[in-house]
Amino acid sequence: MAVEEYWAPATLSDALERLRGGDVTILAGGTDLMPQSHAGRVTLARGLLNVRRVPELRGIEAADGGVRIGALCTMSELMRDPLVREHFGILAEACDHFASDQLRNAATLGGNVCNASPAGDTLVPLLVLDAEAELASKPDGRVQFRRVPLSAFFSGPGRTARAPDELLCAIRLPRPPAGFVGRFYKAGLRPALDISAISIGIGGVPGGRALGQARVAYGAVAPVPMRARRTEQALEGAVLDAATVERVAAIARDEVRPIDDVRASAWYRRELVFNMTRRMLGDVAHA
Amino acid sequence: MTVIEKSSLIGRRIAKLDAPEKASGQTRYVHDLDLPGQLHGSILRSARVHARIRRIDVSKARALPGVHAVLTAADVPYQRPLGVGKDQLPLKGDKVRSRRDEVAAVAAETVEIAEAALALIEVEYEDLPVLTDPSKALEPGAPVIHGENLAPPSPHDSLKPGEPGDAEAHRHNVAMTFDYAQGDVAAGEAESDVVVDDWFRLHYVTHCCMGVSGVIAEFDRSGNLTLHSNTQVPFLHKREFAEILGMDPGRIRIIQPPIGGGFGSKLDIYPFEPIAVFLAKATGRPVKLVFSREEEFVASPTRQPVLLRLRSGAKRDGTLTFRVCETLHDNGAYTSWGATTPFVMMQTISSLYRVPHCSYHTTAVYTNNPYAGSFRGYGNLQATFAVEQQMDELAEKLGIDPLEMRLRNAQEPGEVTPQGMHFRTCGLRQCLTTAAEASGYREKHRAALAAQKAPGHRKRGVGMASMLHVGGGAKIYPSDGCGTILKIDDFAHVTLMTGASEIGQGSETVLAQLVCEELGIPLDAVTVVNNDTDITPWDVGVHASRTTFIGGNSAIGAARKAKAKILAAAAKVAGVAEAELELRAGHIVRAASGEALMSLAKLLRSLHFSDKAELVMTTHYYEPPSRHQDKAFKGDVSAAYAWATQVVEVEVDTDTGVVRLVKVTGAHDVGRVLNRLGIEGQIEGGIVMGQGYAVTEDLIVEDGVVRNPGFRDYKLVTAPEIPEMDIHFIETMDGEGPQGAKGVGEAPAICMAAATANAICNATGVRIRDLPFTPEKVYRALHAAAAPAKAP
Known part of the structure; x- marks a missing residue:
């Protein structure tokens, strides 16, 4: 079906009003939406709702001791932002593996989150950073907000906890604990411009050959980008000698649930999870 | 008195004449051309891999406003077979044999209307047994892909080597065969101290021209046909179009807009071209038909996939004794130039190095897969992949340095090979030594061997390969x-x-x-x-x-x-x-x-x-002073021959299987450098194309269906992965060449996969004979893990 109506509201309230009316497709950067609709994987609704003029969806600012990143922030903006680079480096690192310069200039963080691809490049670092999604809706004439932890936001490939009348306004990141370090790894033939076979994010506070408050997340190894809680538990308080690193990496290998597809087999994905988790933890231990 | 000193342009760095236009976006490719009154053509391709067409209903498509013509085979009774094998009609009437098969075509006011009309065409198929594994094509009871007589019947009475097969051969799925022999391989084997015997598997890749396939067909009121075409062979196609269309060739004019890359892909005539003509004829309007990128992946030719067995022998001192090569070419559903790559493959098997005894056999079989065409290097990447890996294998068995092994068997100037090629100039020896010295090959090779078992996940290695290719034309047609x-x-x-x-x-x-x-x-x-x-x-x-x-x-x-x-x-x-x-x-x-x-x-x-x-x-x-080959494939087909050696240095991550190319050192016998900037560009481009063939590019064809028809999952090499390059020119000043030059267009792509294979083996001790060297495949080889069962 062809798009019959196009809306470009200038306020959040107007945008939410349109959403409440239903039968609209939300357009931000369009870098996922357009190829998917072209390939017939997404059917555009009757109305196309361009949210790019909504001011509440913009900006990167300090909030609640952490940061609030507007859903419309592009990958290029995230990579360049001093606040993000200083306190949330793992996110800037992932953006540096995101597609090409042209796409980074157009693709938005909100779009990457709502597209909910198991291989979405920013999702693994956001999980490691304990991100929350800030959602807005206008069910009864008044704008309402709610927050959902990102670890509870994804429900399947392309599916999220966002209700049809809700708009993702921002991603909120709490300030990480003192001494927090995060590392991102993306397996692919090319440094960027590649859909990852797997991706790994590991964060925590290194010290005494251990990784405290460890957070581990994996991409492209399950229907949703996932936090690996069992792997995190195994890390807590463990001294990262060679045997422990092997043991933790083996737990991670068991914890992921990959599939075979055109990019990699499930077996190879598990091998990568094991080898690269081991390598990344080894780096922590030797840091 | 004004004095003008002698000066020369030869060997200078000269920017391409069309560079300003191209760099500034002014060049008008076929995509940019629009003729007054022009309609847009679009093709409906088969939804099935192998099926009978029971019924086609185009009534809804014809009724769509803006649609000027909808054609099926039934509407074009004058169709004639086209292409190298003359084994297909442009529009398929009774049967489809692959997913690229053309079932119907539309001409409409806009591309969008044409696409919408295609979606309204109803086709009822009756599935036939599918054959997509070439190794099963010759088995008794295999599905038969051809065997029907196309009108007019094939002019070939019997199956001749190097000629498309006849209807009887087609009934056994044999599209073409090639046989070549020199000396006595049994005698050669008897005098061998070592023999190596391996299977090599070469995959599908495709050209990925920036300019996709496209044509505009236009008739004037006197019935003269003008084609704005991307073809690489306008004069041959003028004649072939005339045959297909039943026209006087004198009434066909081919104009080539600037072509956005060919690399061999535009060497054959393909169904979309006469279909555009049919649409122009049916509507009386110019018809433009340009592929989408996805269509280009599905419906333009591939490089020839090959299953190759090679046996080679040598004496204790490293002298080669014999080679036996057998290949199975997956011809796909129709015969294009890919099937004829043995012309080039056998030259490398017989004559890259001196081999007294040699035999070569190819069977090209029909399947329901995409079909292969001509692609830069023309079978030579495949043959060189096998020959140059076995040079390393033989050297290893004999305890001889791989460079020494090659020098011992290298061709020399003046040599006339048993296949009849006369190497009036030959820089192979200089190529080998120059590339080896400039890259530090010997030291690096020894160091990597010693470090193979050392701890750590990053392994460095170095590999070399050489190549022989025609460099003075190729006398294939009556005139070259x-x-x-x-x-x-x-x-x-x-x-x-x-x-x-x-x-x-x-x-x-x-x-x-x-x-x-x-x-x-x-x-x-x-x-x-x-x-x-x-x-x-x-x-x-x-x-x-x-x-x-x-x-x-x-x-x-x-x-x-x-x-x-x-x-x-x-x-x-x-x-x-x-x-x-x-x-x-x-x-x-x-x-x-x-x-x-x-x-x-x-x-x-x-x-x-x-x-x-x-x-x-x-x-x-x-007309070059070269000769046609005789029926036994012997003859001096080129007026000059090009040589090269490339040394590739890799880093293999044993944790992931990722192979990174660190440096390529090339030495190319180009006769003489004419335009230094141009030849550097051509060699660098060829190296990157060869790198893609070796490590990143893989057109995934499963059950006859292309699974990755787009640049997201068909991975071209991008700028960050391009290795450092150090290119040396060996100027042998060919006596017949223009100012001493030889052809070089295909040469730089040919060695890369073979040299990369040797480098991976040098780094890890693991030899992989199956392209491409994608991370998972390399990882499996390194860890001796079997390939997984296919996903359900």
Whole structure:
């Protein structure tokens, strides 16, 4: 079906009003939406709702001791932002593996989150950073907000906890604990411009050959980008000698649930999870 | 007295003449052309891999506003078979044999309407048993892909080697066979101290031209057909279009807009081209038909996939004794040039190194897969992959350094091989030593061997491979020639009309340069016209790395005739003997002193506007002194042969299987460097194309369906992965070549996969004979893990 109506509201309230009316497709950067609709994987609704003029969806600012990143922030903006680079480096690192310069200039963080691809490049670092999604809706004439932890936001490939009348306004990141370090790894033939076979994010506070408050997340190894809680538990308080690193990496290998597809087999994905988790933890231990 | 010093353009760094236009986006490719009244054509392709067409209903499509024609085979009863094998009709009527098969076509006011009309066409299929594994094609009871008689019947009475098969062979899924033999392989094997015997598997890749396939077909009111076409072979296609369309070839004009890359993909005629003509005929309007990128992946040719078994032997001292090569070519559903790659493959098997005894056999079998065409290197990447890995294997078994092994068997200048190739110039030995020394091959190879078992996940290794390829045309057709018409106007501006097409390789620039060199005029005094069969003289086409050599010699011939005319006239005017005159910087000068006697323009005007009433216009047709092969595939098919050695240095991550190319050192026998900037670009581009073939590119075909028809999952090499390159030119000054040059277009892509395989083996001790070296495959090989069962 062809798009019959196009809306470009200038306020959040107007945008939410349109959403409440239903039968609209939300357009931000369009870098996922357009190829998917072209390939017939997404059917555009009757109305196309361009949210790019909504001011509440913009900006990167300090909030609640952490940061609030507007859903419309592009990958290029995230990579360049001093606040993000200083306190949330793992996110800037992932953006540096995101597609090409042209796409980074157009693709938005909100779009990457709502597209909910198991291989979405920013999702693994956001999980490691304990991100929350800030959602807005206008069910009864008044704008309402709610927050959902990102670890509870994804429900399947392309599916999220966002209700049809809700708009993702921002991603909120709490300030990480003192001494927090995060590392991102993306397996692919090319440094960027590649859909990852797997991706790994590991964060925590290194010290005494251990990784405290460890957070581990994996991409492209399950229907949703996932936090690996069992792997995190195994890390807590463990001294990262060679045997422990092997043991933790083996737990991670068991914890992921990959599939075979055109990019990699499930077996190879598990091998990568094991080898690269081991390598990344080894780096922590030797840091 | 004005003195003009002698100067030369040869070997200089000259920017391509079309570079400003292309870099600034001004070039008008076929995509950018729109003719008044033009309609847009679009093709409905088969939804099935192998099926009978029971019924096609186009009524809804025809009823869609904006649609001017909907054609199926039933609407075009005059269709004739096309392509190398003449084994398909443009529109398929009763049966589809692959997913690229053309079932119906639409001409409409816009691309969008045409696409919408395609979606309204109803096709009822009856599935037939599918054959997508070439190794099962010859089994009794295998599904038969062909065997029906196309009208008119095949002109081939019996299956001749190197000729498309007849209907009887087709009934057994055999499209083509090739057999070649020299010496006595049994005797060679008997005198061998070591023998290696391996299977090699070569995969599908495709050209990925920036300019996708496209054509505009237009009839005038007198019934003359003009095609704006991306073809690489306009003159051959003029004739073939005439046959397919039942037209007088004299009424067909082919104009080539600037072509956005060919690499061999535009060497055959494909169904979309006559379909555009059918649509133009049906509507009386110009019809433009340009592929989408996805369509280009699905419906343009691939490189020939090959299953290859090679057995090679050597004596204790490293001397090669014999080679036996058998290949199974997956022909796909139809026969295009891919099936004929054995012409080139057997040259590498028999003659890259001296081998006294040799046999070669290919069977190309029909399947329901995509079909392969010509692609830069033409089978040589595949053959070199096997031959050069076995050179390393033999060296290892004999405890000989791989470089020494190659030097011991290297061809020399003057050699006439048992296959009949005469290497008048041959720089193989210099290529080998230059590439090895510049890269530090020996030391790195030894160091990597010693470090194979060392701890750590990053392994470095170095590998080499050499290649032999035609460099002076290839006498495949009745003529391998090229014609030139040269005219000089009253202002000493030259228009060079050449049959040689520009497809991005830089021929326009090098031909202008060669003419300037003869006539002593600056480069901006030449206009090259090379894209209109109504104007330019005949040429066989852009293939076989022939254009600089053949088109260059033709241009030089025409320029020399013009020069002779000019100097004869100047001698009379100046009262000086012709032999004492030269042309420099737009002037007639005394050869000895450089004294300028008169401007060339003034002399030309004095010829034109005088009682002589003469214009300087010349023609030349150059036919290289090469020979056709005989029925046993023996003969000196090229007027010169190109050589190269490339050394590839890799880093293998044993945790992930990722192979990174660190550095490529190349030494190329190019005869002579004409345009240094152009040849560097061509070699760098070829190296990257070869790198893609080796490590990233993989057209995934499962059950006859292309699974990755887009640049997201078909992975071209991008800028960050391009290795450091160190390129050396070996100038052997070929006696027949234009200013000593040989062809080089295909050469740089040929060695890369083989050298990379050897480098991976040097780094890890694991030899992989299955392309491409994608991370998962390399990882499995390193960890000796079997390939997984296919996902359900």
